[in-house]
Amino acid sequence: MVMFIAGGVIAGLSGAVLVGFIGVWAPATWLYPETIVLFAALIVGGRGNNLGALLGALLVPVGFEEVTRFLPQVGPPGLIPAMQWVAIGLLIIGFLWFRPRGTLPERRRVFADPPPAGAPNQSGANSTHRVAPEEEGCADRSRPLLAAEGVERRFEGLRAVDGVSIEVFPGRITGLIGPNGAGKSTLLAVLAGTLPASAGRILLGGADVTRLPAYQRAQRGLVRTFQLSSEFAQLTVLENLLVAVPRHRGDSLAGALRGRSYWWADERPAVLRARALLARFGMSAQESEYGGTLSGGQKKLLEIMRALMLGPRALLLDEPMAGVHPSLVEEIAACVESLRDEGLAILMVEHELSMVDRLCDPVIVMAQGQVIGRGSMPVLRRQREIVDAYLAG
Numbered sequence: 001m002v003m004f005i006a007g008g009v010i011a012g013l014s015g016a017v018l019v020g021f022i023g024v025w026a027p028a029t030w031l032y033p034e035t036i037v038l039f040a041a042l043i044v045g046g047r048g049n050n051l052g053a054l055l056g057a058l059l060v061p062v063g064f065e066e067v068t069r070f071l072p073q074v075g076p077p078g079l080i081p082a083m084q085w086v087a088i089g090l091l092i093i094g095f096l097w098f099r100p101r102g103t104l105p106e107r108r109r110v111f112a113d114p115p116p117a118g119a120p121n122q123s124g125a126n127s128t129h130r131v132a133p134e135e136e137g138c139a140d141r142s143r144p145l146l147a148a149e150g151v152e153r154r155f156e157g158l159r160a161v162d163g164v165s166i167e168v169f170p171g172r173i174t175g176l177i178g179p180n181g182a183g184k185s186t187l188l189a190v191l192a193g194t195l196p197a198s199a200g201r202i203l204l205g206g207a208d209v210t211r212l213p214a215y216q217r218a219q220r221g222l223v224r225t226f227q228l229s230s231e232f233a234q235l236t237v238l239e240n241l242l243v244a245v246p247r248h249r250g251d252s253l254a255g256a257l258r259g260r261s262y263w264w265a266d267e268r269p270a271v272l273r274a275r276a277l278l279a280r281f282g283m284s285a286q287e288s289e290y291g292g293t294l295s296g297g298q299k300k301l302l303e304i305m306r307a308l309m310l311g312p313r314a315l316l317l318d319e320p321m322a323g324v325h326p327s328l329v330e331e332i333a334a335c336v337e338s339l340r341d342e343g344l345a346i347l348m349v350e351h352e353l354s355m356v357d358r359l360c361d362p363v364i365v366m367a368q369g370q371v372i373g374r375g376s377m378p379v380l381r382r383q384r385e386i387v388d389a390y391l392a393g
């Protein structure tokens, strides 16, 4: 947000300086060609980096608008300006086709500085490190870490979540199943704080977190993933993980402006932790690839790893295996199992019942915003109304 505002201020000041030069300005003077020239400058120069934008700003307006003024007059009047637009059009097509990232492409940030061999482990520096905070190892697994009490979420007249009470225990994967529109994702959103509850209470480790915003719940160890992967397509895999690091000194505009020496001390352990997660989940080779180029399954894994960067105690997974190639489903399942074995409390929405059979105990069944059954899958399969409502499909 601060960056958007800073960008807007710079753009506004640039406009003010420009008007100082040209003397007069009105929206009507901003015509279609001006917009085309700006787009062409970015496409030719290179999106996403300052040097590319600068080069484009020199090449396109200067090269095509100013230089043509000095060409000898040939053909009927207006031919050269018309040809100039044809040339810019061809240039745009040519770049988009052959060099879509422009003359000076955005440079991927490749993190050097691997941990020296034999160096003592920093936070997360080995590939078998635990994800959950230390105290989770001795967490009381007989007490729920996360609990919802009579939680409701209404959208106008619709009760998407209607008086739901559930408990999620450490060291277990609690399944959440139900037909489309049952309210599963809405419940996860309310638990994580991305949607406020209309009524009811949410307890994390016994403390009432109902009124806390999502980021404060995340700081206390309650983190969710999304049904639709939400990676940053233009950031590398490692950067995607680093954005999740809480309380990073470079997070603020002032901190970022103070330079690398100010925030590097925070970033180094975060890089090591991210690398440890990548190694653990078999994605080290993709460290410097753009998030947008990953397969569906890799994006789901990235989503889980990003949640793990926060060192959660409770993890809410929304269909982590949906739409994933079968070869990666097994890896994601093994990843979730290993997190359970470390003592994380996991609540997982899943439609693939064979996976629920294998991973989840207990299982909660929702329909029309309400819990209609709970227990182990074999027990649920013996309950007629649940089979009719969901399992038969």
Ligand SMILES: Nc1ncnc2c1ncn2[C@@H]1O[C@H](COP(=O)(O)OP(=O)(O)OP(=O)(O)O)[C@@H](O)[C@H]1O
Pocket (backbone or CB within 6 Å): 155, 158, 160, 178, 179, 180, 181, 182, 183, 184, 185, 186, 187, 227
């Ligand atoms: N932001 C919203 N505004 C209005 N209605 C919503 C909103 N989000 C969800 N709903 C409605 O709430 C109900 C529950 O939706 P939800 O996405 O939680 O279902 P779900 O169980 O996750 O379904 P699926 O298995 O298809 O993901 C649906 O009827 C949906 O249309």
Ligand SMILES: [Mg+2]
Pocket (backbone or CB within 6 Å): 184, 185, 186, 227
């Ligand atoms: Mg859903």
